[in-house]
Amino acid sequence: MSRLPLHGVRVADFTWIGAGSFTTKLLADHGADVIKIESRGRMDSLRSSRPYKDGVPGINRSGYFADRNSSKRSITLNLKTQAGKDLARRLIATSDIVANNFTPGTMEKFGLGYHDVREIKKDIIYIAMSMQGAAGPEHKYLGYGLTMGALTGLQFLSGLPDHEPAGTGTNFSDHIPNPCHAAFAILAALRHRRLTGEGQYIDVAQTEPTIALLGPTMADCSANDHIQERSGNERAPRAPHGVFQCTGNDRWIAISAWQDESWAALCKVLGDPPFARAPEFRSAEGRWTRRREIEEGIASIVRYWEAEALMSALQRAGVASGVARTAADIVDEDPQLRHRRHWVKLEHPEMGESIYNAPPFRISGMRSTPVAPAPMLGQHTDEVLTEILGLNPAEVEDLRQGDVLT
């Protein structure tokens, strides 16, 4: 196995809550030494967000926090004190990357804006991931994952046309678009620095990556003057294409059999039902025109099938189909994710054994995976101050007495 790609890279990590922490997790799981700078006075609110181990609240018990912070170290610094700021600056001087996702102005208030940091470490890669970017008429507006879903159009566009906008049911931008875009930008900047010695400032507005993914929908509006609407599970010109209820409690299967071959294969698995024999249904256009009728016909048969059995039968026949897996199915049953060892169990000092996401890809010859559970608040303060900043235990104790390490 080779050294991980970010071995030797240090990140002074001021991120918190969702998107920022997930970005630095990607770096940490690939070998970077990510030091999360926290404080008891202004704690990462995910530390006090459900779910908790055994349902018992505690700042070191949140699964929401834990999964986003694997393989990192945590130190607590009181940035309201001059000594706290000095320690942060000294840590930055040994770092390659500084990351934060505060509202613009917050890091500057601590004397840790890009221009301050550049004075300390000329070639630093500094990433700021605020909600709406570093400047502009709305750059200081408040936002969270869910308000972002609304701002980016994803909420308006997902759901049923006659129901209120649904979105994905999660803070989607926080988990995939923003961390992936931010990590890619950091890695590109790291490449540039390795070649030229030049660091740089990166500004990611947390609304923009998701809107970038909706490019075709935006172009449909700007070029064709067509505002796309929510369309449930319909995807023109595909029919049948939908989600159908099976036997059991809230069990569903997604089926897409819009091409001639897969439509024929679907009919065969369903027992060549009379409704499917209309001559118009032999063409994709005919199926699209009468999609309601076809999908009702499929629903009337699928409701007697067990979802997993139907998926196996359909997949044997070459029909794209998948059970709408619940979290329980995914953790306990899915043989493919098990084969890929996606879920990693790590022993946490307070939570015991709990589950983490591994990166969703494999790089040959390399084992990039969570190596350590999320840190307890301030778990590595002493270690980082002594090993990296060279303080002796007596000095650390003085700082602690002076309310600098809280």
Added chain:
Amino acid sequence: MYNSPTRGGADKAVTPWISSVPTPGEKPSALSGISVLDMSGSAGQYCGKQFADLGADVILVEPVTGSPVRREGPFLDDRPHIEYSLQFAYFNAGKRSIAIDLDRESGRRILRELAKDADLVIESERPGTLDARGLDYRSLSALNPGLVMTSVTPFGQTGPYAFYEAEDIVALALGGLLYLGGYPETSPIAAHGNQAYLAAAQFASVASMMALLSADDGGKRAGRHVDVSIQECVTMGLETAIQYYDLEKTVRKRASGQQVMAGVGVFDCLDGQIYLMAGGIASTRFWENMVNWLVDEGVGEARQLLEPAWQNHDYLATAKAKSIFEGLFAPFARRHAKTYLYQSGQARRIPICPINTPRDILASRQLDYRGFFVSQEHTVSGRRLVVPGAPYRLEATPWRQARPAPRLGEHTSEILAGLGYEPTARAALLKSGVIN
């Protein structure tokens, strides 16, 4: 477990790639000098775009009949034609196109010659397809030991589902995100816009960069095969669902269409809907601001929301609290437009925002200030398309779009000439249908 403390901050140039020299006065591109072959379809083309927009030379390798993405809508002027797909135009801007028939040996030879000089190949064929053509990772890395090949498939290269058929909605289903979307009384509902494919493309970009940045101890880049599973990428978007199950043994379900708690949810307004998040995370910070806003706007009865009970999350989640809140807030919201509610609520530090339509987004004053949307040429029609621009701003190495999406095979001749094919040889390949 951690890197040795002395190493941090000393990340060194270990990757001896050629960097193209920028013209004086122009900022360099972060990925210039990287050569990419993008052989992928819907699940990979955004990855190629991310590389192209930061300066890599990306060649889109298409079948002679064109990439399947060219047949995906929406189409410019609703014209279903391979040069009018807006989906293709957006995801392939900045790339060059070569059209080759890889079912013919003379076509495969061209691909191998291109791969010899490439840093990265992105592909999304079913596992085994490229092996059958002698174009798999093992074969290509024999020609180019430093090559990174990123394979994006529904379930990964091996395993019990490796040969399962999937489309976006199937990957969303098996990845667990489908189950979280939609309303309790309806079927689960998939997210708009191929989010499973796009999740895979985004992780493919990250993984490819990780592989490109990795070097063995001799400082020379080792070849890598990157195996991206679309299903697995979807599981990264499940938020807390896995942890709720793991830690509290509760299975999260779809819950749209209802107020989660008083102060959180979708509300109708004069010209659409707004999303309010005044309860929930850190609610206590915003609650009073919101009550004062309502009172100042003439909803005097809102004062009751300052009573201590409203600081309690459990109370906010009761039907009674939700109904009282709705009775006060909903009539107020219905009297005003999205923009008014957004700007005046935010001015009072309340997390509220419009549920934007694509048109609202195109008109956003914040995005306009940032110059987010860019105008992209559509070569065949001569029109200009307004599309999203930089999703990140790298100050020293800016995002830029060098060229519009290519016409089918627009650069075939140029690229073959670069490989040393003489005009007569190119004409013969064209005549026999090996290239387009």
